[in-house]
Amino acid sequence: MVVAERKKIEEIRRMVDRYSSILVVGCDSCVAECAAGGHRETMLLAAALKLSCQQDGKNPRITEACLDRQCVDDFIEQIAHLVPEHEAILSLGCGAGVQALARVYADKPILPALDTLFIGETEMRGIWQENCLGCGKCKLGYFGAVCPVTRCSKKLMNGPCGGSKDGKCEVNPGIRCGWQMIINRLETLGELDRLSEYVPPVDWSTSHSGGPRRVEREDQKP
């Protein structure tokens, strides 16, 4: 899923203060799982924004809505009746949600309430871990299902570097050394031999380095 965090109210205020009516739109998918932009967070943000504005003597009209998915037109259209009566939309979707709203509601300012962070997993309640960079050529099969592109701070394909200490990364002790994880896992699986081969330079053309990516499938088109 996509993991995000809510921006501070001050930054949100700087973006929305010029509007007198704001539609606050959540997304009940990924960003609900990471407790940043679901139903509950949409309600909380709308309330916090009202309070913050009132403290400064402002009283914009704030309406809430939450979509099942903010990145799919069928769902986005469900707020079509609310859009015309608001000057701007404050989105609690990820970056994809914000831009999808902007594509559908082309004449409306769409503002992000979240900082979109990464593709990751809920490791445990309250902890989300980045584990996929979407490089476009999954290599997990060779590395014991631990991604060197994502979990190594230097994206090493022939790691670990000399900064691995006690299972921690040199960048900061809160980061587990991805290469220690790869080695541990392959050792458990009895497949350490996978690491003896030289891994050639990565083809980054399938990653964002090749420009914004797009998938087109004829069998899925209407």
Add this chain to the structure above:
Amino acid sequence: MKTESRLEKVLQAGHFAVTAECGPPKGSDPTVVEKKGKLLLGCVDAVNVTDNQAATVRMASMAACAILKNMGHEPILQMTTRDRNRIALQSDLFGAYALGIRNVLCLTGDHQVFGNQKEAVGVFDLDSIQLVRTVRDMRENGTIIGGGDIESPPKMFVGAAANPFADPAAWRVVRLAKKVHAGADFIQTQCIYNMQRFSDFMTQARDMGLTEQVSILAGITPLKSVGMAKYMATKVAGMDVPEDVINRMAGVPKKKQADEGIKIAVETIQQVSEITGIAGVHVMAIEWEEHVPEILSAAGLDERPKV
């Protein structure tokens, strides 16, 4: 001989090689490089020029290499993959060779979080081992990455680093092997303070036959003070400074600590030179280059071979 490198000649002839490190200045003054170069002239077989070490912006390694080369030094161009993609790295290899540089040390580099540009993008298009293979392929096959021909390929003597003190411990020699198989001709190690661990690492390297295939230069960094020892022990990535070394530095009065640090460095050189498979030493006197000649002289290494 694979290259025109003086370092290769020294090692091929079986001499105990001596290299030292020279950090370029945080600015554009060539006289800083010249001053450091002068201190080391005649004392060493080659000089490593660091590439924005600790991710801190400094004069380009290639420029400082050219300055040292003009003074009569044999430069070793350090190249990290942190700041440049494969286009820039390969282009710089062509340029370095055109300037007369014949040695390159391939590194991944300290993460940018350690330096003074913490917000920089970390490139890491290649890793150090892939860079080793790239430089080797330029020399052996006359090709760039992807197989394209080079009109006049650079023929570099290829180096890589090894850190026997990082984790996972059992993996360090495996990684050394990967560097050797990728094409490393020489290895410069992390600074050695934990002799037992280094000696174990060398035993593993010998058992795998690696010391027959690559020249290993042992890393030596003289400690200036007990403060530096503690800093290296706790703050520097991939460093192993055991308690007894810190205690030894702490056991002498402050004014004598620099002398003690130099004494430890000299003893370390003597100890590593007795390890089978050690082909030389690499002295990294961080902003302390003026002490390199006395360290080498005390270790009996002040006479450099004519090759």
